Amino acid sequence: MQEKVLYAMSALFDTPDAIIQAAESVQKAGYKKFDVNTPYPVHGMDNAMKLKPSTLGYFAFIIGIFGAIMAVAGMGYLTGVDYPNVMGGKPFFALPAFIPITFEVTVLSASVATVVIMIAFFFKLPNNSHPVHNTEYMKNVSDDKFGVLVEAKDAMFDAAKVEDLFRSLGASRIIPIYYDLEDIRTVGNIFRPKFVLFLAIVVFVSAGLTYGVLNRLLFIPPFTWMVYQPRVNAQQKSNMFADGSGMRNPVDGTVARGWMPYRYSGKPDEAGLNLVNPLIPNTHTLDLGKKNFDVYCSPCHGYLAKGDSRLRGQFPNPPTLHSDKVRNWTDGRIYAVITDGQNSMPSYSRLVSPSDRWAVILYIRELQRALNAKQEDLK
Amino acid sequence: MSVDVLHEPSVIEGRPTFHEINEHITKPTEVRPDRKYMIALAITSSLLALGATxxxxxHWYGIGMWGNNNPVGWAFDIVNFVFWIGIGHAGTLISAILFLFRQKWRTGIARFAEGMTIFAVMTAGIFPLMHVGRPWLDGWLFPYPNQNKLWVNFTSPLLWDVFAVSTYFTVSAIFWYMGLVPDFASMRDRATVKFKKVIYSIFSLGWRHSNRHWQHYEMMYLILAGFATPLVLSVHTIVSFDFAVSILPGWHTTIFPPYFVAGAVFSGFAMVQNVLIFVRKIFNFEHIITLDTLEKMNKIMLATGMMVGYAYGMEFFIAWYSGSPMEMFVFVNRAFGNYAWAYWIMVSCNVIFPQFFWSRKIRRTIPLMFIIGVFVNVGMWFERFVIIVSSLSRDFLPSSWAYYTPTFYDIGILLGSFGLFFTLVLLFIKTLPVVSIAEVKAVIHGSQPTHKGGNH
Structure with a gap:
């Protein structure tokens, strides 16, 4: 059987006064790798052990500032750049409205980081295979005794001398602490296959669940069931009404909002005499007219209204709009053609709104003038 | 021998040894539950089952099962949310703010109050999640890159609430757990059963009571207390923004943040006091959770109760002073209108009954303080009801005015929330040390060195 390996010599004391004195003596004797274990923090122990003040606060400060910057920058990017949307008349970068979330993110990141940094880097925990665990020493200091231990790794360590020192300080018990041989073999090896496999499973399961639930499951029936509610859709049957139709026609004489009746249907000359273009030519109306002309008129009339159809003979080519006849027409006469249609041209009243029609007419006038420019236009 | 008049009396009565404290606090977790405990658990879990049903x-039929109507779109769901969040605030006040003020009497009740904070926030969190109507889409509350290419509205108080409540829960849970770590270590070293020992070892993280660790641990505790203090104030401030940022008369007031925080502490202390009265009796913690501690809690209730009373008065004054006919109408309606009965329950429970705490005798009589504590909680629940429902039921458009009446499901979920909260409390007191072992050891007589050597 292998020989036991000594981790430390430890001593138990009964009162807080005794442990303070013991800690001071061990520190003054020049030991560096020693520790004091007490069931609760004893005042004045930092001074007795000559510990440097904790630097944890700096980490909390730095991570907190980092969290605050990330919160402001993140919200600014998301609401101002990635998806700019006016909310309640606020600017895209609404700093006052960002303050509550910035504060919460600061507190959250600083608190979590403080605790994680303390446990993982300051304490090197979790560590349940430390040699002091499961010893008589540990059982006492987590109850009602105060313990001090000097590690065998200390440069000055000599078991007999340490024991003498403890005895002279009035220790109630002196306990040698040995390594657990099983622990020595496995300690510090976090790349054990079982552990790595466990981590891999955790990663896959949590990532897969998150992705599956948020991006897949919620778009699959029955989680979309609110879409399929008992209701009557357009053009469905319904027994509620005598005619069995789910749709209702408007009451006779109903006038749609913004709709004006056209009085000159079939009377283009009358329209030419009475209708006046309500729009004046400016960049906005000409732009609107060009857009509508290019979409609705240009397939047959051509982009320049010369009658150069792009339909390759599938539809009879219309005459040019630069003829004297059309140039001498009033705006109202052209309006009547767009509204009612003429010869093989159908009515565009359902496709182009009245104001858009007037804008198209302004654009046609502009084209006519451009192709038949007078001398003074060239200046 | 001179008498040190500045010396505080010990916060723990009697002179228990460290070992006795260990024994005493861990005892409830080591013995089998008795019949009284099982009856209590049966009652609370039945309420929980009713609420869950x-x-x-x-969830299945939608929130049409509730009494909410138009214009009262926020009713029991939001009332309960604000109520339970408020209950949680006392825990953080005791554990963090009183820690920063070096109030040693908090030691006996801090762990328990922190636990109540966590359970109350858990209970509160259910309500907004249900209130959205499609709880399976609650993931959308958080900003994450989704396939709809949409982000949440960071300028809305409702989203601030999401961040505030989730931060509050996380930080409270960390604070609570870090306080438990040394106690888990003590319980690990007491455990005789292998199964228990493994569980306690995992949760203790291998804590060794090392003074090289205690040093950072105390710093961490101070930092977390420093963070939790503004956090708890921010949480109820943001909850009050849900109302104050709107334009509804009765909600749109700047007094809401301080008024809500005071009310939260008020109701939270009442709840902690009520539950502690039972806990100290059942587990014989009378010398750790002392009558002095309960008296101090009653004093805080008296103080915060008067702050709340001041806010009630000030709301009426500002409504008159503003000259806005809408505001004036809402407040006259609140006191004498359709929900006047709720208003007067609120005023009598929150302002009148706590005045009995001026008497030292009542402050120190357990049955009386218990009854007043119950009244305070009833009153504070009605406060939220009055603010939310009475303001909504009489909005700008008289043609849409309506009276809100809760349905069976509203009341069932309210009872269920109490069931959930008390079930969690009962499980907690039977599985974890309800008093911080390490902290109590540090404040009993003779626990700190006398420094006779003059080395201080």
């Missing part, structure tokens, strides 16, 4: 039915 009502919630499942609500």
């Amino acid at each position: 009502c919630m499942i039915i609500t």
Whole structure:
């Protein structure tokens, strides 16, 4: 059987006064790798052990500032750049409205980081295979005794001398602490296959669940069931009404909002005499007219209204709009053609709104003038 | 021998040894539950089952099962949310703010109050999640890159609430757990059963009571207390923004943040006091959770109760002073209108009954303080009801005015929330040390060195 390996010599004391004195003596004797274990923090122990003040606060400060910057920058990017949307008349970068979330993110990141940094880097925990665990020493200091231990790794360590020192300080018990041989073999090896496999499973399961639930499951029936509610859709049957139709026609004489009746249907000359273009030519109306002309008129009339159809003979080519006849027409006469249609041209009243029609007419006038420019236009 | 008049009396009565404290505090977790405990658990878990049933039915058929109507779109759901969040605030006040003020009497009740904070926030969190109507889409509350290419509205108080409540829960849970770590270590070293020992070892993280660790641990505790203090104030401030940022008369007031925080502490202390009265009796913690501690809690209730009373008065003054006919109408309606009965329950429970705490005798009589504590909680629940429902039921458009009446499901979920909260409390007191072992050891007589050598 292998020989036991000594981790430390430890001593138990009964009162807080005794442990303070013991800690001071061990520190003054020049030991560096020693520790004091007490069931609760004893005042004045930092001074007795000559510990440097904790630097944890700096980490909390730095991570907190980092969290605050990330919160402001993140919200600014998301609401101002990635998806700019006016909310309640606020600017895209609404700093006052960002303050509550910035504060919460600061507190959250600083608190979590403080605790994680303390446990993982300051304490090197979790560590349940430390040699002091499961010893008589540990059982006492987590109850009602105060313990001090000097590690065998200390440069000055000599078991007999340490024991003498403890005895002279009035220790109630002196306990040698040995390594657990099983622990020595496995300690510090976090790349054990079982552990790595466990981590891999955790990663896959949590990532897969998150992705599956948020991006897949919620778009699959029955989680979309609110879409399929008992209701009557357009053009469905319904027994509620005598005619069995789910749709209702408007009451006779109903006038749609913004709709004006056209009085000159079939009377283009009358329209030419009475209708006046309500729009004046400016960049906005000409732009609107060009857009509508290019979409609705240009397939047959051509982009320049010369009658150069792009339909390759599938539809009879219309005459040019630069003829004297059309140039001498009033705006109202052209309006009547767009509204009612003429010869093989159908009515565009359902496709182009009245104001858009007037804008198209302004654009046609502009084209006519451009192709038949007078001398003074060239200046 | 001179008498040190500045010396505080010990916060723990009697002179227990460290070992006795260990024994005493861990005892409830080591003995089998008795009949009284099982009866209590049966009652609370039945309430929980009732609430869960009502919630499942609500999830299935939608929130049309509730009494909410137009214009009262926020009712029991939001009332309960604000109520339970408020209950949680006392825990953080005791554990963090009183820690920063070096109030040693908090030691006996801090762990328990922190636990109540966590359970109250858990209970509160259910309500907004149900209130959205499609709880399976609650993931959308958080900003994450989704396939709809949409982000949440960072300028809305409702989103601030999401961040505030989730931060509050996380930080409270960390604070609570870090306080438990040394106690888990003590319980690990007491455990005789292998199964228990493994569990305690995992949760203790291998804590060794090392003074090289205690040093950072105390710093961490101070930092977390420093963070939790503004956090708890921010949480109820943001909850009050849900109302104050709107334009509804009765909600749109700047007094809401301080008024809500005071009310939260008020109701939270009442709840902690009520539950502690039972806990100290059942587990014989009378010398750790002392009558002095309860008296101090009653004093805080008296103080915060008067702050709340001041806010009630000030709301009426500002409504008159503003000259806005809408505001004036809402407040006259609140006191004498359709919900006047709720208003007067609120005023009598929150302002009148706590005045009995001026008497030292009542402050130190357990049955009386218990009754007043119950009244305070009833009153504070009605406060939220009055603010939310009475303001909404009489909005700008008289043609849409309506009276809100809760349905069976509303009341079932309210009872269920109490069931959930008390079930969690009962499980907690039977599985974890309800008093911080390490902290109590540090404040009993003779626990700190006398420094006779003059080395201080």
